[in-house]
Amino acid sequence: MRLNLKFLLISLCVTVALITFALWANCGVGHGLVPKWPQHHGDGDNPFEQTEEIDCIINQEYAIGCRKEGEEVYLPFSFLQKYFDVYGSLNVVDGSRRFDWTHSYGKVNYPKGAYDPRGIFMYFENYNVEMRDRVKCISAIDGVPISTQWESQGYFYATQIAQFGLSHYSKNLTEPEPRRKTVEDGEREMATWIVPKGSSMNRTIDRTRPVAGAVLSFSTGKSFDTAVVLPMDHVLDLVLSIDVLLKPNSTICVTLQNRETQKLYHVYYILADLLIGVQDENIYYGIGLNSTGAWKHLTRDLFVDLQKGLPQYASTDKRRKMRRTELKVVEISLLGNGSIDNLTLSTSEHISHFYDAAEWLIRHQDPSTGGWPIPVRRKLGSGFGELGRGWYSAMAQGHAISLLARAYYHSKGDKRYLRAALDGLKLFRIPSYQGGVLATFLGKYAWYEEYPTTPHSFVLNGFIYSLLGLYDLNSTAPANQSNEAA
Template sequence: TPRRSLLEDGSGQTADWQVSGSGSRVGRVVDTFRADKVLRYRANECSVSSKTGSGGGGVQLTIPSSVGQDQLTLSMDWFLQHNTSLSVTYAVKDKKPHTFHVHYLPSDTLLWTRGTRSIYYGVGLSYGWRRFTRNLLVDLQKGVAAMGHVPRTLRKISRSRVQVLSLQLCGEGRLDNLTLATAEHLQHFYAAADWLTRHQDHTGGWPITVPRTIVKDILQLASGWYSAMAQGQAISLLVRAAHHSGDLTYLHAAARATHLYTVNSTQGGVRAYFPGGYAWYEEYPTTPSLFVLNGFIYSLIGLYDLKETSTGPVSAKASELFNTGMTSLKTLVPLFDTGWGSLYDLRHFTTSRVPPKPARWDYHTTHITQLLLLSALDPDPVLRDTAERWTEYLHGKRASHN
């Protein structure tokens, strides 16, 4: 069970906020929308140093010593306005301690940095009340990685090295139920599900907005491509959100996500064909095709989840796509067997200019786990036999030579 420390709820639990700057103030008021007391703040004279990233003025809260160092998940109900922001100050243990500042503010830009101490996250441009939940450790790790040139000791920041020192509120807004916890898995789950429903495009997909190079000058993808693996994992999450909440909005989004499975990868979709007419849902829809194994199986698992949790035409379509994919998998999985491990993809077959891509052992174990899962859903022995043989490869067994 996660450990939680409630810092501020506007009524029963109130924090010791420090107010500085002309016109800055805090108060507890009854919010008509929430029908409860909340914290209202105004801090229009906040400043952030361009050199250190530290903030001055505004409304600040020093984190009490009673909050555990492992309580690095922040959550609150937050009323955002256009000038609202939240800044978190961290101390990171090292030979010489480092201080970082992570700022959350209204913007559609996901992440950017300034200098060597200041990290910014855009939280979108929707205003009004929202549930705000962030893993502060992950946000710090990603932000430091985005800075580029950092000391080697900061490339991997463990939980035990991090302490949250303070919070700073700027602009005008309201908040309720401000909490630091060891984890908030369910809140992160619904935050992801809601993001998927808001950002699904007209194709039913979620475009990858960065280019991807698999093999330079041969296998490349321009920004805006779709991934069958991403579609499948999004479907798996959405059907679980629908089941847990009873909200069919999530199930409808999952159903729309199957459209790209029917569109050829050469036409902007994720469907490719292996010689012989075997359909394959591509993690990376390059031309020529890659036939990545683990991403294909993740796309099938999403289809299975949807067909089992839906009815009518939605279930029928998901079933057809799943069965088509399973036929391809059971036919083609022997091509991924090297006699001592497994292949990540079939690039050496579709592109004669590159060598085979053996799967790393962590990917090899993923292949085994995926095949064992599917073998519980499909009695064809090729799935379990392959998984068992590949398991033996982990222990040093090799196929016999001539």
């Protein structure tokens, strides 16, 4: 009896062990942590043999081309991207092509400390606004981004311009002090320029500027082989700062080289009302016809200026975003007639970009409404009326006020920024149906509309940023004026 019990106990242990091993061996077979969407390729070897082109009718309003495969219907991502305001791109990972889809270009960023209305704006030190796909370029006339979010030809969008300025303000507080190399200032730092026969270059005192000082003046022929040239071999410091005075038909050209492929690119700054133009490896930015014969300060990220021009001539297959470390400055050329001063190359110039955005807001604020109108139509979705050109956004107002409050603080009290921020409050008191941004939520609570649609859309994101702008101004303005934002 004792032997039988011992035998049964051993048998039971062996059975449990075998079952455990069998379960462990099959664990995870055919299963994954992320479920895969079923792929329907029909019954044949060719995955597209049962593919059919069909029309998709969108809200009984218009048709787009779709693809039917078995019982599945596929809509083009170009439609989904605009309709749902999502993001995606084709990428090659480990030698295989894949499509990466995201609901937002943003990432989750956790606060590093208590919010300071004079300090870093939210998590914007992580933003790189100028490199967004929806930014056509950085205007060389105004120094701010040109948006293509709702119109492909490009327009000034106050929300994006304010984000550009706020990101650079925040980066200035979080990044190391930039490395700067003064290349030419006409006085202490004098570069060795090559002056072709028939052209001239000299350093003179310019007494027409607010502060008289030495400048470098040049005069050349019309053809580029007569240009005054400065050969260089400068890496990493790709932000150009320069004071320029150009006369008609004059140009500044910066030549960049890809250090890996040795390919040359030429970025031109010309007297024209041009956003961006591309001809092969030549990229053109207009600094404005009204700059003719007048001193103008330029701050240009050469990497961004090149990167924004590349997709316009490169085919889809050859298009590839470069790394900043791949580029170097190999030449700066001056053509025509004019003068330059304070030619500098640096790793960054965040505060200059910040003030470019602040000055744009000053110049383009509507004096009667205190707002920054959005110059394009916007259809939010089915059931909402279209917003016509010139509509106002509480998010744009809030962002702009946050930036102007910081400009007032950083400039040590420049009242132009304070006045503009206070004027920006006007639209918060005007109902959206009268052209403002004020709505009523649940019949009794004030709500500031990112999109002042009919009916009300109550978009939370824009509402929060509008409140943040009010808080920033209330915390920064003098006591006798801060109550207007309360």
